[in-house]
Amino acid sequence: MSDAPPALQVPDLQESVDVSEAAELRTLDRSPHLYHLSFNDNRGHPRTKRDGTRVRRRRGVTSATGSSESGTEADDETETIVKALPAPQTKPSKGLKVGEKDEDTLLTPSQLDDEGRRLEGEGYFSTKESMTDAEESKILLKRRLGEFARRCSEVGLMVIMLVLVLCGRDVWSVAKIWRYELLANILIMAGLVAAYPVKLSLVDTQKTITKPWQRFRVPASFDPATVLYPPLLPVMVALIVSPISPTIVLPNIILGLAALPQRLFPRSSRLGGYNALHWLISILPLVIGSGSKWLGYVSSTADLSLSTETLVSLYPLHHALLPPLHYLTTNSLLISELHLLSIALINLLLFARAPQSTILKACLWIGGVSLFACTERVLHWNVILARVPRWKLRRPGHPDGDRRSLLDAAVEVIHLQRATRAFQGIKNDNDSDADEDHDPHTPIRQERAKQMTFNQSTDSRLQQLLDQENNSIVSDDPGITETSRPLLMTKSRRNTLPAPRQKPELVIRQDKKRTKARNIHRNWCLQLTSAQVDRRKMAYAAYVYGVIIIIVLLPVRVYVSDNALYGSEAVGWAIGYLFGQLPVIHNAVDYLGLDLWITMPLQPSLDYQALIPDALPLDMVEVRGNVGAANMHLLLIAYWVLVLVTGLVAVFTLTPYVEVDTRRKIFHGVMVAMFLPATFVDPCYCALALALVLTIFLLLEVIRAAQIAPLGTAIGRFIAPYVDGRDLRGPVVVSHLFLAIGCAVPLWFSLAGLHREDDAGGAWKSWETKDGARDVGMLAGVICVGMGDAAASLIGRRYGRRKWIWVGGKSLEGSAAFASAVTLGLLFGKIWLWMGGWHDVEPLHSTLDWAIWMVKAISCACGASFMEAVLTGANDNVTCPVALWLLVRGMRL
CATH class of the missing domain: 1.20.58 (Methane Monooxygenase Hydroxylase; Chain G, domain 1)
Known part of the structure; x- marks a missing residue:
């Protein structure tokens, strides 16, 4: 019998791929293939001719690799050509699909397993052996060892971070109070993960395996993100801020256990969308704390700020939030990010006490839920109308039954x-x-x-x-x-x-x-006719904008006035907060008798002659006192507008000459220039500004995704040149949202761990830290996202030659640039904190202290850089800043 015709034979693709290049083989990624130009075939191999020789790539043609595994393409390994918005439909996330079928998978594969790479005789197609078994086993073993080292490193880094968190200031004393609950949390997680292979071996009946130990196999695609970050990160953050609020630890332990993957639990215990066994296990720390007399210590649940019924209800609350969040974001967020978002929203709902967090709570919870409830159907109708081509609409003068043209x-x-x-x-x-017959430009399916x-x-x-x-x-x-x-x-x-x-x-x-x-x-x-569609779109837009205005002016404003401003009217308070120390505004308020509406702060001395000598040693505390807090707010706004306009001019100027990634990094630099020097001047004001910016971003994204006229189309055209593959996974453009969240979250966490000044009465209570306390951790987000990520991308893409041993394209040069930039940023923050005259939470008194501090800073930078290199199951623009903040606070920088 003769072989198959040459047109159906599989060329020997593996002959031109050596071991070093095997790690760069393209696999399933998050970037939609329809929007990328690639010179590779559908499996990521370089295209070859019939004789097995590699087709040379033409000069100037670059290969668009997949998006980075950490969630964005703003890394050192990608060169993408993004075409347009909105996002196309992508393949659903795949995990381990043996024995069970469930939407929540424990494994979120970053790379295909070896059985997925070889098309065996189980499917419709089969390939001819192009490599010997020894060579193929060697390549697969190398890749498996690299992935195994990656996952072990990721787990080891989380363990080191947990140990360092316990070494933070006053954290160990609080951890001893909750020692049994924390120990139960760790043992439960370890036991469930250890029992998962046993459970899998019992339910996996698709393959007949004679030897029992062959059932216990860790695939190369194993990604522990779902069992690491949602259960552990909230607990570690709660431990850092626990010296100020000790009662926050137990709720986050329960939420962490509630965020464990559903595959760790048997399917028989899932009733009505909730897993009864999972619910019971999540409240075990509460049970241990409540009935702890037999353990020989006083129950720590006696001082809880939340009732026992509320703590028990955290599991259903968390899982009730997941469906609407997934409905709003669909494929834009990974499962780990979805759980972290739900946990963050629950913490904001239950523990928001400071004015800034209360305002953010009002915007996200009251404003977001009200907007979703009032406009969900209208937004859906508007999206349907926007997707219908004009030529499919009914022509004027034709009845509905006679529409054939x-x-x-x-x-x-x-x-x-x-x-x-x-x-x-x-x-x-x-x-x-x-x-x-072999066309190099043949579509993937024909090829x-x-x-x-x-x-x-x-x-x-x-x-x-x-x-x-x-x-x-x-x-x-x-x-x-x-x-x-x-x-x-x-x-x-x-x-x-x-x-x-x-x-x-x-x-x-x-x-x-x-x-x-x-x-x-x-x-x-x-x-509908075209004119009717236009009228409906305008009516929908008017309704949506009207609902937004009503929600802002009524429920959000009333809640902020009563809970964040201690009874002061929100609009009048905002006028006084920004313009209250201008002599013209102050005199006008007194003349018109608007004191009951506009809350006015105390007038500063405005001794301009004293500003010059005070500014020479850069004593910013005295400068702020002489200028006035409200006037300093106006100066910061003017500075931010100047930096933002400069950045936009630079972006528009360089757009025809630079690629997408370089344009995106300009916005990272804008964030650094805006908040690195300004955060220590007034951290509470910067936290409020970031909260409002995030709210505005979310609101504009709703308008863009729903294509509400006239802003929806304009916003889409503006951001289209700056999106990456992660933005195209779903309906939400997440790049600017993750950038704002990554810069803001460490600042919010730092303020949550500091005491507030309560001497100022009325509306100005808790708007300043006690004794003007500052710490370097406030800048962790700006430094990590704005400096570290940008340096890793720009340096790694151009000079990265040595790759990590695992698949993903991260280069050692990019990681080194990340660590160097973060170290320089931390050093600048410490020097600026010392020169500005603010009260440092961790002061340095000698040269030896500075030397030790530098060693700690380098260690923190290396830890954040390593987290960025191994991370796959969450977005690095959010996870890495949180990791850097935990390391900084744990090492007491």
């Missing part, structure tokens, strides 16, 4: 021609063995069909394809009418093998059901 008839004729000539090219493709051989025979293959085509023509084609459908079912095909006829009645019945369901969903918009 010349274009409709032409479309139907085209469908009929395609139906009769669907398989004319099959014979030609199989019989041709010319080298010219895959040419490189693979069917396991089934030719008759069976053509028969299967013919059946599928018959079903699709009769049931799925919207361009075929009821009158033409019987003709297609009875007319015999040409140039194909004869197919057994199906029962027309059964096919027509299925087609009617599908057509009816489809028409109910979308035919209402096709009955």
